[in-house]
Amino acid sequence: MTFDERPIPAPIPDPITEPFWHAAREGRLTIGRCNDTGRHFFPPRGVSPFTLSPNVELVQASGRGVLYSWTVMRTKEPYIPAMVELAEGPRLFTNLVQVAPEDVRIGMALRVVFVPTADGPPVPMFAPA
Amino acid sequence: MSLRGSACIVGAFEHPTRKAEDKSVAQLHAEVAWGALQDAGLSKDDVDGYFCAGDAPGMGPLSVVEYLGLDRLRHVDSTDIGGSSYLAHVAHAAAAIATGRCNVALITLAGRPRSEGQATGTATRAQNPAVPDDQFEIPMGRTVAAAYAMCAMRHMHEFGTTSEQLAWIKVAASHHAQHNPHAMLKKVVTVEEVVNSPLVADPLHRLDCCVISDGGGALVVTRPEIARSLKRPVVSIRGTGEAVKNHAGGYNDLTFSGARWSGARAFEEAGVTPADIRYASIYDSFTITVLIQLEDLGFCAKGDGGKFVSDGNLISGVGKLPFNTDGGGLCNNHPANRGGMTKVIEAVRQLRGEAHPAVQVKDCGLALAHGTGGLLGHRHGSATLILERL
Numbered sequence: 001m002t003f004d005e006r007p008i009p010a011p012i013p014d015p016i017t018e019p020f021w022h023a024a025r026e027g028r029l030t031i032g033r034c035n036d037t038g039r040h041f042f043p044p045r046g047v048s049p050f051t052l053s054p055n056v057e058l059v060q061a062s063g064r065g066v067l068y069s070w071t072v073m074r075t076k077e078p079y080i081p082a083m084v085e086l087a088e089g090p091r092l093f094t095n096l097v098q099v100a101p102e103d104v105r106i107g108m109a110l111r112v113v114f115v116p117t118a119d120g121p122p123v124p125m126f127a128p129a
Numbered sequence: 130m131s132l133r134g135s136a137c138i139v140g141a142f143e144h145p146t147r148k149a150e151d152k153s154v155a156q157l158h159a160e161v162a163w164g165a166l167q168d169a170g171l172s173k174d175d176v177d178g179y180f181c182a183g184d185a186p187g188m189g190p191l192s193v194v195e196y197l198g199l200d201r202l203r204h205v206d207s208t209d210i211g212g213s214s215y216l217a218h219v220a221h222a223a224a225a226i227a228t229g230r231c232n233v234a235l236i237t238l239a240g241r242p243r244s245e246g247q248a249t250g251t252a253t254r255a256q257n258p259a260v261p262d263d264q265f266e267i268p269m270g271r272t273v274a275a276a277y278a279m280c281a282m283r284h285m286h287e288f289g290t291t292s293e294q295l296a297w298i299k300v301a302a303s304h305h306a307q308h309n310p311h312a313m314l315k316k317v318v319t320v321e322e323v324v325n326s327p328l329v330a331d332p333l334h335r336l337d338c339c340v341i342s343d344g345g346g347a348l349v350v351t352r353p354e355i356a357r358s359l360k361r362p363v364v365s366i367r368g369t370g371e372a373v374k375n376h377a378g379g380y381n382d383l384t385f386s387g388a389r390w391s392g393a394r395a396f397e398e399a400g401v402t403p404a405d406i407r408y409a410s411i412y413d414s415f416t417i418t419v420l421i422q423l424e425d426l427g428f429c430a431k432g433d434g435g436k437f438v439s440d441g442n443l444i445s446g447v448g449k450l451p452f453n454t455d456g457g458g459l460c461n462n463h464p465a466n467r468g469g470m471t472k473v474i475e476a477v478r479q480l481r482g483e484a485h486p487a488v489q490v491k492d493c494g495l496a497l498a499h500g501t502g503g504l505l506g507h508r509h510g511s512a513t514l515i516l517e518r519l
Contacts, residue, residue, distance in 0.1 A: 008153060011264040012256055032378075041378035043265045069286070069383055069506075071278035072331045075251055081275040081384065082329075083283075083506075090379025093507070095269050101331065106286045123148035123268045 004097040006077040010120025016046045019058050021121040029061045029112045029124050031088060042090035063112035064089045064129065072101050084110055084126050098127040130197040131398055136223035136234075137356035138364045138516065140169030140349030141477040142453075143470075145311050147462060149343035150244045154186050155196045157239030157345045162197055164348035170359045171233060173197065176349075178204040178231030180222055182214035184240045184345075184465040193237065200367035204231040210373070210510025211502025212412060212467035214238075215348070217512040219473060220369035222350040232352055239345030240342045240465020248276040249341050249466050251329065262376075266507065274338065274413070275484060276506035280331035281417035283383040285332060287432065290420065292332050296323035298416040299336050299459050301443035306456025308485040312339040323416075337416040339458035339468065347472040348477075362481040367495070368399025368515035375508035384432075386418075386501055387511030388425035395513035396427070403427040406515075408479040408490045409450055410472035410498040413457040414505075419443075422499055423450075426513065445488040454479065454488035469500035473514065480518040 013021040020043075023030045031043040034048035035055045041048070048056050068091050070082035082097040096104060097113055109129035114122035142164030149157060158181070166172060179202055185193045204225050208217055222234035241251055251274050256267040276300055284290045300320055307310035323336040356363045373391035375381065396402060403426060410430035411426075413419045420434035428450060429437040442448035455461045455475040458468040476496040478484045496516050503509035 006270065009253070009256060009268050011268045012258040013264060014258060017264060039378075042376075042378075043262065045261065058170075069279040069283035071275050071282055071333075072328070072403075073251065073272060073275050074328050074330065079270055081270055081272075081279065081280055086379075091376070091381060092379060093266050093269055093271065093376075104285070117268060125269075 003072065003078050003101065004079050006079045008115055008117045010117040010122060011123060013121065017044060020044050024114060024121045024124065026095065027114050029063045030088060031061045031086065033057050033059045040088040040090050042092045065110050066110045067104065067106050067110060069106065070096060070104055080104065082126065095125045097125045097129045130227065132223045132227060132369050133152065133367055133398055134222060134353065134365055135227035136350050136366050137353055138219065138366070139351050139356045139359050139361055140171065141474045142168050142463065143346045143462065143474045144344040147245050147311065147313050147342040149241045150351035151273045152241070152372040154239055154241060155193060157241070158193050158237045158351045159197055161239055161299045161345045161347035162235055162237050165215065165235065165260045165349050170363060171347040171349060173199065174201060175233045176235045177201050178222060178225055178234035180206045180218035180234060182207060182237040183209040184238055184467055190512050199382060210512065212414070212469045213500030213502035213512040214467065215469040216498060216500045217364060217371050217510070218474060218512050219348065219350055219514055220371065223369065226350065226352050234350040236348045237345065238444045238465055238467060238470040240464050240467070241343035243341050243343045247341065250338060252254055261385040271507065273331060273438065273504060274330035276504035277417055278333045279506045280383045280421060281332050284421065285416065287384055288435065290435040291474050291516065292324045293320050294439050295337055295416040295420060296320040297439045298419045298443065299323045301441060302453055302457045302459040304444045305454045306460035307489050308487040309456045309461055312456040312461040313342055317332065333415055336354045339414050339451045339463045339464070340460065341384065342464055344462055344463065344464035346474050348473055358457065361392065363519040364480045364519045365517045366476050366514065367517040368395035370394030370398070370513040374511065383506055384421070385508060386421050386425050386505055388422040388499055388513065391513040395515050399515040401515065405495055406497045407493045408454070408474045408476065409498040411452050412468055412472060413453055414460045414468060418501055418505060421505070424499065426497070426499060440457050445490060450490070454484050467502065469512065471503065472498045472500055476516055480516055
């Protein structure tokens with residue numbers, strides 16, 4: 001049984017997140033950075049979740065991370081929802097791909113993989129590094 | 130301003146239906162409103178405050194207010210924090226009463242997800258382009274079950290919590306549900322049956338999940354002078370707390386819930402401690418929901434929840450903390466996919482001494498009711514009430 005055959009619904013970008021999805025089309029994972037605190041955040045947005053200041057920018061992430069938590073949705077087309085902690089700090093909600101549940105371990109090293117969607121930009125999922 | 134003692138719950142009603150194919154959602158709201166007012170010994174014309182959440186059809190409270198014919202309202206509140214809304218409404222009603230905004234507050238909940246065939250826990254909902262998190266989470270297959278399962282998985286990783294420990298929560302609920310003629314699942318189950326039921330979202334099994342039911346419930350809250358003039362036992366609001374928790378920019382710790390904050394606020398206002406609580410209604414969308422909230426509310430230390438819930442400690446007459454003596458959402462009822470209302474109703478029954486004799490807690494003078502609304506692993510509201518029999 002494979003765990004990444006599910007058709008992925010396309011994300012619907014908005015005017016603020018368009019640059020994130022543009023980078024995704026180029027295979028680049030970007031995250032928010034608060035220029036007042038120097039902290040990174042996810043999902044990206046036009047203000048800092050730490051200060052509410054608009055002094056933020058979208059920066060390139062390494063695409064590396066470790067597994068924080070996960071599950072297997074035992075639906076007709078099973079898949080592996082996960083929370084991944086990026087090297088830059090923020091955790092993001094994603095899926096694991098190219099891995100079977102029996103090989104998944106919290107703390108395992110992961111790298112970003114962009115997975116195509118039906119009619120939109122690809123989405124960042126994670127595979128064993 | 131403290132809300133301690135500022136208002137009382139004088140009416141409580143849980144709709145007996147669990148499948149309402151022959152009713153509309155508005156009709157269910159009306160029937161629970163009638164039931165709660167009858168219970169209180171009040172009438173529609175006494176109601177001058179109305180509270181509802183997102184389960185009410187129409188814009189905020191407007192359509193249900195019209196259907197019910199509530200024509201003397203001075204105050205409305207449609208705060209929606211999912212299944213925890215109705216506990217927050219009790220606090221908001223107490224605040225409105227304390228500040229003279231209304232005298233008799235009616236709170237209703239109703240829905241029919243079972244008749245409508247909703248795959249509540251396992252289906253990904255449609256993406257709303259205006260909701261900022263949807264574009265990052267819906268393509269990832271965000272579901273209710275996955276959100277709670279990830280919390281369970283992390284809790285197991287950090288604290289060694291086991292599936293058998295989680296199963297004890299369902300076992301306790303089932304021991305209570307056997308005495309409730311309206312409960313959807315009346316059969317007593319064992320730890321083995323829970324852990325051997327099919328996985329829904331690892332590590333949560335089918336029997337770790339709550340039921341999907343139609344129905345609803347309602348509460349009537351009023352000022353103490355009016356409460357004392359009525360014939361029902363007086364249940365006073367002693368402590369209230371609310372909180373919201375979310376991904377916080379990507380720094381979400383999945384091992385705790387907003388109960389850590391709402392519970393602390395409620396206990397502070399009430400001037401009591403978890404050791405004083407005789408009965409607890411704890412939101413039970415999944416077994417893990419109960420375990421994490423019990424820790425956050427201070428009934429045991431963080432990470433000790435697995436040990437705390439084991440060996441029947443939550444069973445009335447057996448353990449130290451009787452919980453969800455109606456069978457809870459796990460076995461009895463989770464109307465409209467929102468379990469906060471029934472949490473308050475069973476706490477009121479316990480404080481009045483009107484729970485089923487097999488599960489009634491002796492000398493139940495102080496009870497806690499707590500709700501989580503939304504998704505434990507993503508964003509949720511928390512609301513805690515501490516209620517006292519006067």
